[in-house]
Amino acid sequence: MSGAKPVEGGLVYNIDDEPPVGLGLALGLQHYLTMFGSTVAIPLIMAKPLGIEDDPAQLAALIGTMFFVSGISTLLQSTWGNRLPIIQGGTFSFLTPAIAVCGMAGASGAGFEVRMQAVQGAIILGSLVEIVIGYSGIVGRLTKFVGPITIAPTIALIGLSLYPFGAPEAGRHWPIGGLTIALIVLFSQVLRTRHRVFELFPVLLGMGGAWIVAGICTATGVFEPGHPAYTSLDKLEAAPWIRVPMPFQWGMPTFSLAATVGIVAGYIASMVESIGDYYACARMAGAPVPTSKTISKGIGMEGIGCLIAGIFGTGNGTTSYSENIGAIGLTRVGSRRVVQYGAGIMLVLGAVAKFGALFTTIPQPIVGGMYCALFGMIAAVGMSNLQFVDLNSARNLFIIGFSFFMGLSMPVYVKAHPVAFDPQWLADVVNTLGSTGMAVGAFIAVILDNIIPGTDEERGLTHWQTGDEAAPPPVDPHHETHHVG
Amino acid sequence: MSGAKPVEGGLVYNIDDEPPVGLGLALGLQHYLTMFGSTVAIPLIMAKPLGIEDDPAQLAALIGTMFFVSGISTLLQSTWGNRLPIIQGGTFSFLTPAIAVCGMAGASGAGFEVRMQAVQGAIILGSLVEIVIGYSGIVGRLTKFVGPITIAPTIALIGLSLYPFGAPEAGRHWPIGGLTIALIVLFSQVLRTRHRVFELFPVLLGMGGAWIVAGICTATGVFEPGHPAYTSLDKLEAAPWIRVPMPFQWGMPTFSLAATVGIVAGYIASMVESIGDYYACARMAGAPVPTSKTISKGIGMEGIGCLIAGIFGTGNGTTSYSENIGAIGLTRVGSRRVVQYGAGIMLVLGAVAKFGALFTTIPQPIVGGMYCALFGMIAAVGMSNLQFVDLNSARNLFIIGFSFFMGLSMPVYVKAHPVAFDPQWLADVVNTLGSTGMAVGAFIAVILDNIIPGTDEERGLTHWQTGDEAAPPPVDPHHETHHVG
Numbered sequence: 001m002s003g004a005k006p007v008e009g010g011l012v013y014n015i016d017d018e019p020p021v022g023l024g025l026a027l028g029l030q031h032y033l034t035m036f037g038s039t040v041a042i043p044l045i046m047a048k049p050l051g052i053e054d055d056p057a058q059l060a061a062l063i064g065t066m067f068f069v070s071g072i073s074t075l076l077q078s079t080w081g082n083r084l085p086i087i088q089g090g091t092f093s094f095l096t097p098a099i100a101v102c103g104m105a106g107a108s109g110a111g112f113e114v115r116m117q118a119v120q121g122a123i124i125l126g127s128l129v130e131i132v133i134g135y136s137g138i139v140g141r142l143t144k145f146v147g148p149i150t151i152a153p154t155i156a157l158i159g160l161s162l163y164p165f166g167a168p169e170a171g172r173h174w175p176i177g178g179l180t181i182a183l184i185v186l187f188s189q190v191l192r193t194r195h196r197v198f199e200l201f202p203v204l205l206g207m208g209g210a211w212i213v214a215g216i217c218t219a220t221g222v223f224e225p226g227h228p229a230y231t232s233l234d235k236l237e238a239a240p241w242i243r244v245p246m247p248f249q250w251g252m253p254t255f256s257l258a259a260t261v262g263i264v265a266g267y268i269a270s271m272v273e274s275i276g277d278y279y280a281c282a283r284m285a286g287a288p289v290p291t292s293k294t295i296s297k298g299i300g301m302e303g304i305g306c307l308i309a310g311i312f313g314t315g316n317g318t319t320s321y322s323e324n325i326g327a328i329g330l331t332r333v334g335s336r337r338v339v340q341y342g343a344g345i346m347l348v349l350g351a352v353a354k355f356g357a358l359f360t361t362i363p364q365p366i367v368g369g370m371y372c373a374l375f376g377m378i379a380a381v382g383m384s385n386l387q388f389v390d391l392n393s394a395r396n397l398f399i400i401g402f403s404f405f406m407g408l409s410m411p412v413y414v415k416a417h418p419v420a421f422d423p424q425w426l427a428d429v430v431n432t433l434g435s436t437g438m439a440v441g442a443f444i445a446v447i448l449d450n451i452i453p454g455t456d457e458e459r460g461l462t463h464w465q466t467g468d469e470a471a472p473p474p475v476d477p478h479h480e481t482h483h484v485g
Numbered sequence: 486m487s488g489a490k491p492v493e494g495g496l497v498y499n500i501d502d503e504p505p506v507g508l509g510l511a512l513g514l515q516h517y518l519t520m521f522g523s524t525v526a527i528p529l530i531m532a533k534p535l536g537i538e539d540d541p542a543q544l545a546a547l548i549g550t551m552f553f554v555s556g557i558s559t560l561l562q563s564t565w566g567n568r569l570p571i572i573q574g575g576t577f578s579f580l581t582p583a584i585a586v587c588g589m590a591g592a593s594g595a596g597f598e599v600r601m602q603a604v605q606g607a608i609i610l611g612s613l614v615e616i617v618i619g620y621s622g623i624v625g626r627l628t629k630f631v632g633p634i635t636i637a638p639t640i641a642l643i644g645l646s647l648y649p650f651g652a653p654e655a656g657r658h659w660p661i662g663g664l665t666i667a668l669i670v671l672f673s674q675v676l677r678t679r680h681r682v683f684e685l686f687p688v689l690l691g692m693g694g695a696w697i698v699a700g701i702c703t704a705t706g707v708f709e710p711g712h713p714a715y716t717s718l719d720k721l722e723a724a725p726w727i728r729v730p731m732p733f734q735w736g737m738p739t740f741s742l743a744a745t746v747g748i749v750a751g752y753i754a755s756m757v758e759s760i761g762d763y764y765a766c767a768r769m770a771g772a773p774v775p776t777s778k779t780i781s782k783g784i785g786m787e788g789i790g791c792l793i794a795g796i797f798g799t800g801n802g803t804t805s806y807s808e809n810i811g812a813i814g815l816t817r818v819g820s821r822r823v824v825q826y827g828a829g830i831m832l833v834l835g836a837v838a839k840f841g842a843l844f845t846t847i848p849q850p851i852v853g854g855m856y857c858a859l860f861g862m863i864a865a866v867g868m869s870n871l872q873f874v875d876l877n878s879a880r881n882l883f884i885i886g887f888s889f890f891m892g893l894s895m896p897v898y899v900k901a902h903p904v905a906f907d908p909q910w911l912a913d914v915v916n917t918l919g920s921t922g923m924a925v926g927a928f929i930a931v932i933l934d935n936i937i938p939g940t941d942e943e944r945g946l947t948h949w950q951t952g953d954e955a956a957p958p959p960v961d962p963h964h965e966t967h968h969v970g
Contacts, residue, residue: 401865
């Protein structure tokens with residue numbers, strides 16, 4: 001078996017390649033659009049606990065802040081952090097504890113600012129924990145226990161665990177959701193050898209094509225207001241042109257230990273997920289398998305990103321974005337510079353309120369269709385690590401299968417039966433991790449892979465951790481264009 | 486990459502090997518216990534729609550009939566059908582349409598026998614469809630479109646789709662459910678080189694060990710009646726010693742087209758799942774990759790099994806049992822003779838009402854613990870087919886990942902939003918298939934793998950379909966005992 005080759009005969013642009021500015025900006029915009037759904041979803045979900053569900057101006061400001069901070073964090077991570085082409089943005093793992101903070105005594109009776117300040121304080125204090133865990137190298141030293149048998153279910157479950165958000169979202173209107181999927185498949189799999197534009201922008205073109213159809217159907221009255229694929233630019237008029245997010249824009253954060261320990265559970269889940277993302281991203285981008293040092297620097301920088309998120313007040317932290325790793329797999333553009341262009345777009349568009357509002361008009365079935373294509377790609381990238389593992393070993397099969405199965409099964413249990421014991425913060429940690437599929441899968445796989453006897457060869461460690469084999473072969477960035485007719 | 490080797494250096498007993506009678510009976514009993522949970526679950530679920538939830542005598546008779554028919558079908562399948570060591574038993578895919586038949590006008594107002602006769606009629610007519618599809622060879626000819634990219638998600642989703650039944654069942658009482666899992670892991674993975682008994686009976690020993698602990702806790706009053714792990718032999722006294730199930734024991738079946746077309750959806754799902762099972766079972770048992778002819782004979786015989794189930798009146802059909810394929814993977818005993826011993830035990834114990842009643846006293850957390858270990862193993866066996874596939878191909882990754890993701894995501898959608906249109910039978914078919922994860926995954930994978938351009942090498946067809954490579958190496962059945970200290 002061979003080493004970690006990048007996907008299918010090399011990337012169009014490697015991690016250190018720099019595409020022309022115009023092309024790079026367009027590719028960066030695609031990353032922006034890819035992260036758009038989750039990034040907008042988080043403020044929308046937090047609107048109610050924060051008490052701004054009926055305040056579109058505050059909500060628009062919160063959305064802008066999310067993008068602005070994501071841009072800063074992505075620039076920091078790709079330039080001084082782990083230097084992988086990995087988008088940073090808000091994380092679902094913070095939602096449950098952040099909502100709990102909003103509901104705590106002292107915040108629940110007060111208005112938006114008081115609640116937000118309590119969330120900010122918890123996120124700021126929690127970020128110090130992540131910064132220490134990262135830069136002290138603790139997290140990196142733990143990676144010597146991590147092989148492909150652990151990484152495969154961990155990455156795969158990032159994608160698979162999102163199953164409640166794929167078909168159900170696309171299925172709000174199957175003609176449009178299905179069209180999005182079909183166009184992404186058509187562009188990324190069938191037409192990509194015909195013209196480079198299909199190869200580079202399958203997600204953008206797929207979503208754009210479906211959006212145009214939805215727009216035509218809306219304009220001709222086929223989709224009426226309230227239709228799940230209705231798309232209207234009305235929200236645009238309500239938004240101001242420019243609003244630059246500022247530190248402490250909602251007032252000074254308030255600090256409490258109880259709020260902080262709850263949010264640390266979110267941090268733990270976020271760190272485990274990010275480490276999985278680093279492996280996936282490196283594999284997709286044709287970079288070497290992340291070293292202990294790379295992981296430490298990445299996690300440390302994610303802590304700094306969370307600190308910044310707490311200072312600006314996104315009501316959330318930052319983590320690595322799996323969706324964008326899927327986009328790298330589909331486009332085979334792994335350039336760090338493209339991600340930095342994407343970060344620049346986030347910064348600018350985070351301040352241009354009208355532009356952000358424009359994209360909130362993308363109908364949900366189109367976002368759901370994109371989820372179906374990208375979350376599946378993440379699952380497959382995880383499974384591709386199995387090529388280093390002996391898949392005829394009953395030991396390996398048991399560990400892999402049990403991790404996958406429990407990663408899907410345990411969250412069903414924990415969500416229905418959250419544990420309750422003292423200290424409450426420990427119960428929160430258990431509930432947050434137990435309802436996070438990839439944390440469950442990672443935990444089971446790393447324990448069993450290290451206690452059940454097995455040879456390094458059998459476990460896939462020999463073929464996997466050798467930096468030489470993992471380095472990508474040289475790629476001619478223009479090679480793929482030879483197919484153009 | 487190598488051909489389809491059996492798991493880890495060969496099986497203890499190969500498909501054609503015949504262990505000594507005593508050992509074979511004990512191994513057969515383990516298969517019986519492995520299939521026990523699902524086989525008992527089906528009559529328990531059907532009790533309410535059939536109107537016998539408050540009639541333990543009829544319910545016990547129905548459970549006995551399930552086992553009796555499973556024994557007949559397993560003997561037929563392993564002897565004259567596909568000749569694989571594959572247990573036949575009731576199928577969850579028939580539940581939804583069978584419940585619908587019970588609720589149809591004419592049956593819903595009447596008693597148990599009338600409802601059962603309507604279900605029997607539908608199953609008998611439907612079985613003719615499966616028999617024709619099987620023995621005509623239609624199903625076998627379709628397999629030329631099936632490669633490892635289709636089989637991997639199909640088999641894996643059989644296990645993964647059962648995620649609602651793993652941790653939630655084991656978690657009815659984690660100390661006992663977790664103990665069951667821990668013992669199965671301990672025996673099958675850690676202690677198996679120490680003594681052969683651990684290698685051969687990990688499931689039986691794991692469940693038995695946990696059951697003994699539950700019995701001690703019940704006897705000492707730690708578990709009181711109503712406790713999820715409470716175990717008592719009270720049910721035994723109520724059951725008669727012998728009750729031999731007979732054809733048409735509930736009266737003559739009644740036939741209706743409406744009932745039959747609904748149940749055909751269950752047949753389609755069952756056939757797709759069974760084909761996946763054949764590949765998994767052959768791979769586990771060290772048999773060659775199933776040929777078109779093997780599959781045709783297997784499906785035809787499953788139709789005959791369903792015909793018998795309809796004649797005896799199990800309220801269900803028969804299909805291949807994934808759990809037992811997992812047991813073959815754990816025990817590495819792939820002997821057909823062992824499965825035939827298991828079938829004999831089903832026949833005998835299906836007639837001994839007291840014995841069947843004994844096993845209904847196994848606490849549910851122990852059954853759930855077994856699910857966690859076995860369903861994961863099925864998932865891993867599916868994924869092991871990926872070793873033949875180029876996992877650095879973006880094409881392959883997209884197809885595999887999208888199939889896995891939609892296989893988990895689509896059932897969530899379809900269960901929440903079943904389609905409704907005329908003709909109703911077609912809507913039933915769509916709903917049944919759409920809520921069956923492995924049917925969704927198989928459908929997507931087989932379509933995309935055949936329409937998206939890819940070489941045979943890339944798709945894994947070259948290494949996979951060659952019977953020579955797939956044949957197992959000769960195995961010394963006593964080899965493994967050399968480890969015994």
